[in-house]
Amino acid sequence: MRAPVGGLFRHVADLTRELTARGHSVGLVVDSLANDAQTESRLSDLLPHAALGIHRFAMPRLLGRGDLTTPFAVRRLARALDIDVMHGHGAKGGFYARLARLAGSKAAALYTPHGGVLHFSTSSVSGRIFHRLERALMAQTGAIIFESAYAQTIYSALIGAPTCPTEVIHNGLAPEEFVPVTALPDAADFAFVGELRELKGIHVLIDALVGLSLPDTRPATLVMAGDGAARAELEARISKLNLSQRVTLLGAQPARPTFAKGRIAVVPSLAESLPYVVLEAAAARLPVIATRVGGIPEIFGPTANSLVPAGDVAALRAAMQAALDQPAQAEAEMETRLRHIEQNFSLSVMADGIEALYQTVLGRA
CATH class of the missing domain: 3.40.50.2000 (Glycogen Phosphorylase B;)
Structure with missing residues (x-):
């Protein structure tokens, strides 16, 4: 994920704690460019639940040098930690997880947009680039998880019908x-x-x-x-x-x-x-x-x-x-x-669905 703020981070934090409680080893890859005291506090709270560590790489909000280097860094990290699943959250997280696989990682790559790329207009240059990237990376995507049926519908309208498996798994509460x-x-x-x-x-x-x-x-x-x-x-x-x-x-x-x-x-x-x-x-x-x-x-x-x-x-x-x-x-x-x-909309229902999808994607790999 790019930045630990808002609903995206809430979802990742909940999922990290729940998967760790179920015996999985979890690590986080976050942006190194936009840190502040609140960011560090939130990540510090998650560190005890991240057995594979918290790793920082450059993730520019739009387009930047980090887009050329971070996918290779993520690939190296995935190999060093012997990762089974890379789950990208948000537009940039989703790109890096799948670009890392394109660069040679063998880990399965799943993706949850959290709005992200869906907020980019087709009339903007950055929007057209991101939408084109989405279509190009479909072959590297093990599955797309939508937090709502609404997001699934908007994705198909903007990007086109996904050629990979998709599933709607709602956010949940503890x-x-x-x-x-x-x-x-x-x-x-x-x-x-x-x-x-x-x-x-x-x-x-x-x-x-x-x-x-x-x-x-x-x-x-x-x-x-x-x-x-x-x-x-x-x-x-x-x-x-x-x-x-x-x-x-x-x-x-x-x-x-x-x-x-x-x-x-x-x-x-x-x-x-x-x-x-x-x-x-x-x-x-x-x-x-x-x-x-x-x-x-x-x-x-x-x-x-x-x-x-x-x-x-x-x-x-x-x-x-x-x-x-x-x-x-x-x-x-x-x-x-x-x-x-x-x-x-319980946390257990959300985690059950995501955990089962991980296993399904790994079984197809």
Whole structure:
């Protein structure tokens, strides 16, 4: 993987710990170009679970010198450690795992896009190069794992139907993440957790809050955990709409403690793949209001009819008001969604699927 941030790293970290617990030897290959204190802290936490070590090579975000040298370094590492499986995560991780095999590694190469190459436009030069590379490396790919059926569909539309085996294996949560979170006495009505940028629908959310009130006519309140480039613009919008007494910006905070500060989770994203925050909020026993984007309908399962169109202020406001007006109905929907997630989005189910696919690919090699 290129960088230990976001949902991609969360997935890799969970998989590393679970495979190690099952008796496998795991190592990590990460970028040496974009290190900071947070990166090193996260990798240090994983080191006890990485018996094969953590290895750093140059992985430029777009195109760079590392693209010519790192595949050969990965090939040498795979040979020295007698690796059976190389699993590339994200666009660059996927390229290096398969290029290493093209360069002479005998290890099976699997690939999970995590969005990655799917986010590159066909109208950009880098997008066309990456999409062409994807097609060229298909013959070196033992299997592609998609974290959602949505990602599988988008991949086929952009790259073409894969000629290698593919499987949808959803991200999963650990058992402790299904422990209910109890709302604090002074909890706000709604909670948002995510990066403060336009793509997360933050301005749609703020606009939707206008006019929302509880049955006792008290104006609805919102806490927002996260930071990002759009924070100043968001603060200006909150002030302009006279919402400063109703919206609390917490800065970057972990998800579970934030869920205790709000009674209903809102995920108003304009685009997503398979967001962990939806899984985490639902597992914590919060009602969730979300948009119909990416793999979110797969998470909502039998409750997907309640999803709202992305970017639609009126629809989001109506869904939020309904949750305030009909708490028993919101609670019942949460219970239905929870059962679906418990059955299909656990860490053990995720690891079972990936481990079985490794064995299948090795059996074909």
